[in-house]
Amino acid sequence: KSKSQTMRVRWNHFKLLLFWLTVLAVLAFEAEARKRVRIGLHKNPEPIEENIKNELKTLSIKHNLNVDDTKAKTKTDTKVPGSKVATLENLYNTEYYTTLGFGNPPQDLKVLIDTGSANLWVLSSKCPDSVAPCANRIKYNSSASTTYRAINTAFNIAYGSNSEEGPIALSGFQSQDTVNFAGYSIKNQIFAEITNAPETAFLKSQLDGILGLGFASIAINSITPPFYNLMAQGLVNRSVFSIYLNRNGTNAINGGELILGGSDSGLYSGCLTYVPVSSAGYWQFTMTSANLNGFQFCENCEAILDVGTSLIVVPEQVLDTINQILGVLNPTASNGVFLVDCSSIGDLPDIVFTVARRKFPLKSSDYVLRYGNTCVSGFTSMNGNSLLILGEIFLGAYYTTYDIVYKLIGLAPAIH
Template sequence: MQSSPKLALALTLVLIWCLAQSHVESRRWRKSVQLKLHRETNHTKILSSFHNQKLRLKEKLSPTSDLAISSVSVYQTTVSKENLINSHNTEYYVTAGFGTPKSQPVTLLVDTASANLLVYSSEFVKQSCLHHDGYNSSESQTYQANGSPFQIQFASQEILTGILSTDTFTLGDLVIKNQTFAEINSAPTDMCKRSNFDGIIGLGFSEIALNGVETPLDNILEQGLIDEPIFSLYVNRNASDASNGGVLLLGGSDPTLYSGCLTYVPVSKVGFWQITVGQVEIGSKKLCSNCQAIFDMGTSLIIVPCPALKIINKKLGIKETDRKDGVYIIDCKKVSHLPKIVFNIGWKDFTLNPSDYIFNYSGTCVSGFSSLSDCNGTQTNDDSEDLNNIWVFGDVFFGAIFTLFDFGLKLVGMAPKV
C-alpha cells in the first residue's frame, strides 16, 4: 500500500505532461494549410487495384537497408497541414504543383515506403493517360534540365521509366525550390488506368531514394519551410464524409486528431519506416512476437506472412475459395461478429475493430489482410526471406491509428484516432 502515493504521483505527472503537450500542439497546428479532398466511387476499379499495389510493394521491399538505429525523444513545432484525397479508403492523395510562374496542378499518391517524387510528363499523358494531369517543362520558367535516366522494374517485370528534372515544387503553401523529381514518360498500363494519381510523393528516408535524389522531406527541411523534421498522418475512413480523406501535417502533429498521448518507438532499420512490434493477437491466438513491420501508406491492406494470414482467415471464417484478385471476400452479415485484432507496440495495445479492417463496397465486403505470397504454396515469387516474415501496415492500420514520423530522431509515434 505504500507504493500507492508514488503511483498516483506518477500518473499525475504523466497526465500533466500530456495536457502540456496538447496545449502546445493546439496552438501550433492552427498555422496549418488545408486543401480540398475527394473520394473514388468506382468499386470495380478499386478492387482491381489491390493486385497492382502488391506488385509495387514487392519492388519497394527489394532494397531494404541493413542499418540499425535507436532514438529517445521527440517534440513538435510549426506545422503545414495538407488535406488528403481519399480514393474510397484504398489510396490517399494530396494536390500539389510543379513549375512557375503558374503552378501546374497534379494529384500525388502519398507513399511512406518510398522516397522519390514522381510525376507523369505531359507527353505521356497525351499519348497514354488522357484522364490524368502531367508536367510540361516548357511551360515553367524555373525548369532545370537534368536528363539522367530513371527506372523502376515491378515484380510483374513491367517497367516505369523517365528522366530526372528539377523545378519548383508546390505543396499547399510550401514552395520548395530546386526539387529534383522523376518525369515519367512510360509506365505500366494498369498504373495509369486503375488509379487517380498523377504521380507519387515518397515520404521515406533518403537511404531508399533511387538515384540518390534529394527527397522532398529533406529539401523542405533544408529550405527552412518547417521547423522540425516531423510529419503526421490522419486518415479518415468515414464513408459518409466523402470529401474528407484526412490530413498530412508537415512539421508537427495535431492533438485534436488523436486521444491520449503518443506512444513512441524507434525505427529498427533506416530506409523504410520500420519498427519492432511486440506482439499481434486475434482473439486469444498469437500471430507474431517481436516481428518487424513497415508503414506503407501506398498500400491499402495490412500485408502479413502466410502463417499469420491462415490464422486470421480461419478466425474470420474465410476460405481460399473466397479469394478474388488477391483479396478475400467475406459475408457482410458476419462483420459485426468478427474478433478484434490487437497490436502491442511500445508496450501499448492498439486495437483494430472489425469495422477498421473490413472494407464495405456497396455490399461487397473485403478483408483488410492479405499476403505477398500464394499461401497455398503452389507458387511464390518471393526471392527474399524478408518478404515472408515482415508485416506491412497499409491504409487499414492508418485508418484507425494517428501516426507521427520523426525523420530527425528516427521515431514513430502512434495514438488512437478520435
C-alpha cells in the first residue's frame, strides 16, 4: 500500500507539474504574442509596360549594377497578391507597402517595404510640387511635429545607369522624430527627408517613401534602421521579422503581412528550413542549386531575397537559355517584356531551387504572369550581376523569416 500510495502521490505531482507547465507555456505564448505584431501590407498596381526601366533602375541602386537598355529585360509581377484587380485584366506591377506614423501627432505615410536596402526615407514637405515626384503627394512636415529634431546632414542615394538618361539620384537631408511602427513608438528614429528626385521617379507609384529591412551594414550614412531600434528600445523580444505576401487577395488592403518579433505558423505549411546569411548586408545566402528542365544554372551560388522587386533576376548568360526553354515568343524584344504562349503554360516545367537540401519548386503558374490574354515570363537579367535575386514571384510562394542577430533566413511553403 505504501508503495501504491507513493506512486499515486508521484502521479498527482506529475499531473500538477504538467498543469503548471501548460499554464506557464500559455502565459509565455501570450507574452510573446504581445511582443509580436502584425502589419497589414497593401498592394499598389502600376502599368507593366511603362515601368520596366524604372524597376531595373531601382534594382541598380541596391545592387550597384548597370541597366542596359539595349538588351531585352523582363518586368514581372506576383500572382494577384492582394489587389482590387483580381482578374488581372490589365497589365500590372506590384508594390507592397505599409503605413508608418511620423512625429507627434502622427503623420501617416505609405512606405514600400524593402529587404534589399536598409534606410528609411520619405518625401519632405520641403520638396516643392515643381519637382514632379513630389507633386500631389503626402509629405512629411517637420514643423507639424512636436517631437521633431533637426539634424540636416546631407543624404544621397545614387542610381547607377548606363541609359540615355545617365545617372539619377535622390537627395535630401537627415531628420529625427518619433516613428509609429505597427503601434510601437520608436523614439529618436533618424530617417531621410527627400527634397529632390528625377522627373521620372515614382510617377506611377502611390508611395511616399521606402522602409529598408536590410542589415545596418548597408545603411547609407550608417543610420540605424527602424527594426534595429525596435530591438534596442525593447519593443520586440526577438530579433525576427517575417513576411507573407498574399497571392489570392481581392482588394488593395489584403496584400499580406509583415510580422515584427516573430512568425506565424498558420501562414505556412510544414517546418521552416533555415539557412545562414552568407554576407550580412543584403539577405544573401548560398543556394545549393537551381534547375529548369535539366538546365542547372546554379551550383552553390549566391542568392538574395528581395521583397523590393517583383522580378527573379538571373545572370545574363542564363537568361537566353531560360527563354529558349520557355519558348518565349519574342526573344529579341526591345521593350523588355518576354511573352509566353498562354495556352502552353500548363506544359512548362517547374523551376526547382534547392536550399539546405530542401527543394523549393515554382510552377509555371507562379513564374509566368497572366494579364488578360497576355502572358509574360518572370525572369530578367542585369549587366554585371552574378547573383540570383529572388523577388516577389518567389516570395509570393514561400513564407520567409529574417533573424538579424543570429543571421538566419527561414523558408517554408506559404499557405494561400
